[in-house]
Amino acid sequence: MKEISLAEYKANPTEIREEREAELKPYGGLEKFEGQGTIYPVYDRPGIKWGMSVDLNSCNGCGACVVACNAENNVSVVGKPEVLRGHEMHWLRIDRYYSGDMENPNVVFQPLMCQHCDNAPCENVCPVAATNHSSEGLNQMTYNRCIGTRYCANNCPYKVRRFNWADYTGADSFPDNQEGIVNDVVLNMNDDLTRMVLNPDVTVRSRGVIEKCSFCAQRLQESKLNAKKESRPMVDSDLKVACQQSCPTNAINFGNANDKNSAISKVRVDNPNRQFYVLEQLHVLPNVTYLAKVRNQDEEKKEGAHA
């Protein structure tokens, strides 16, 4: 997490970049990190390369993205007893980081979803290759190949992978196996009528498999096909992923990072001084960039004095 005050940012706009540079210096610095941070060869990534950027300056932590993600991707609602056990299924969560006064802290919100790492630690540990990389830079889950060893979830430094601990959706072929799972809240995906809320474009996951953010693969596919039907290259306006679509402050940008004219490329080019990756030093090469929050502390103080 990176945060900086406006005064500091004005005094030295490249501070965050310098911090990253210093951290990666032993491994070739920012420029050569991808090649020198590893003993493995580096591959070209031509064609489409999906990327996301989240501007933490804009994010106000409203949580609309989480809800949108749940609705779009048929993410199971598991109910309070399961959440208490750390079994929530959210593909997208909002991390909060606090600073300052304990009683009245400053908060930074950080929506965190699968980072679709180019060098994903989850992929190489799966014994059956159920999670693997697409040619478009997606870290994809093959549900019907997954046997549920949970090794990928253990090895994810962002902890964004979710395991179906029980038959939350009635999608399982085992009869009468929802003991203690179905309650008023969970019923929404289990009863014949309410199952109609489910998105038909998205697989409902059965018990015992891992799931996680897919970058709304169904929407990406649709946008590519639409462009293809019209015999033109895909452009930004063809698609919006669910979290991006629902964000009231437009904090989330998404698109083809290999396309120089796409919004995501522009955001990345325009904001070199605020841009960072979460846990960049691990060399997992995430495809989600974050733009650091710049906080105007002088003004906040003034507001505090008025109040």
Added chain:
Amino acid sequence: MHLKYESQLREPLVYGDKNYHQVTEDIVRPIEAKPTRLWYIGFYIAVCLLLFGVYAIYRDVTYGIGQWNLNKTVGWGWDITNFVWWVGIGHAGTLISAILLLFRQGWRTGVNRAAEAMTIFAVMCAGQFPIWHMGRVWMAFFVLPYPNSRGPLWVNFNSPLLWDVFAISTYFTVSLLFWYSGLLPDFATVRDRAFTKLRKRLYGVAAFGWTGSTKHWQRHESLSLVLAGLSTPLVLSVHTIVSFDFATSVIPGWHTTIFPPYFVAGAIFSGFAMVQSLMVIIRKVFAMEDYITMGHIEAMNKVIVLTGSIVGVAYLTELFMGWYSQNKYEGYTFWYSRAYLFSPYGWSYWGMMACNVLSPQIFWFRKMRRNIFVTFFMSIIVNIGMWFERFVIIVTSLYRDYLPSSWSVYYSPTIWEIGFYTGTFGLFFTCFFLFAKYFPVIAIAEIKYVLKTTGEGYKGRMDKIEGESLETFVHDHAH
């Protein structure tokens, strides 16, 4: 003429003035007698535990892994802890049977049969965990690289879990073959003494038609050497590969190059402790103090203090590297999550330290090494300590890794997780009780092999002859 004679100073491997017939009598007696009351009670308890384990697995398969208290952060808990624990225990049997055979350590003959049986049963127990901890165990065959019509879709050869599949299955196969080939002459002995037709038939089938001809013996010896040669690298490789499950990951506390040697030492350490627990009981119950001697127990206690000290060095090295690397995540894992006594899981780290590093040091004293009660007590302590070690490695690394938002709630097992573990105890002891009743628990043929050179009776007689010159001896004893 080859005449091997051992010094009087060296302890005899077999006590009592025994001849070949008596050895057979002593070892086969428990097989031919009716089981004791104690055996029935023990067997009954073991089967009950096993059935409870089967029910725990039934729940886990029917209702999902949510029957356990694992969560989004702690994806492995008791399941993999127990897996590594059981696999580790198996290693002593292989070490005794293979490496000690190659090193010509005569003392292995007293304990190798039971230790190899322990290996096989322990690996069977270990194998349960990676299988039943899968979310969709009915798809477990996906881990086998078989020709298929899905592309063909192959397994992921990069995954340490796949290496595990190969390592464990190879280990089980080779150990089973080694054990069984050693059993052949002994089964033939039991067959030849059989007093009912059924016994004769069953042991006859088990003995594969062994007649004891010279050719059989010659082939048997060659096969033993070949299998010993195959098993020897397995002693090192199996637990090395198990350690790769952790060492190749990116999680602080797992991502450690020290793991392979440290795991192997720990495996031998816990395995010998388990062998001690079983031997102390077997020699008492079956009155086999003449064959499993104090010398055996002392030798194994020496291995325990050595390997225990090796893991101690590994623990300290990890702590040192946690500081020296100046990696804040590793520092947190090693110095807070583990070594800080009042952190949520600090108790498990210090339990491990006390059981594995501090307490075995009493085996520097000869008196302690040769004390049955201390040995038995310590063997249990060491196995508890080694269980803690695996728990520490798995849970304290996972529950708080990189991002604090995902730090776990306190993980403690449900009754079904515990039931699965006790169920493997049931499996182990059910097998072991059956083994003790129907199999010769000591390798009869191999004891006879060392009897002439290192048995107490022969040693005494040889003492007299020692005064004579070799030529007179040869002259007198050659026909």
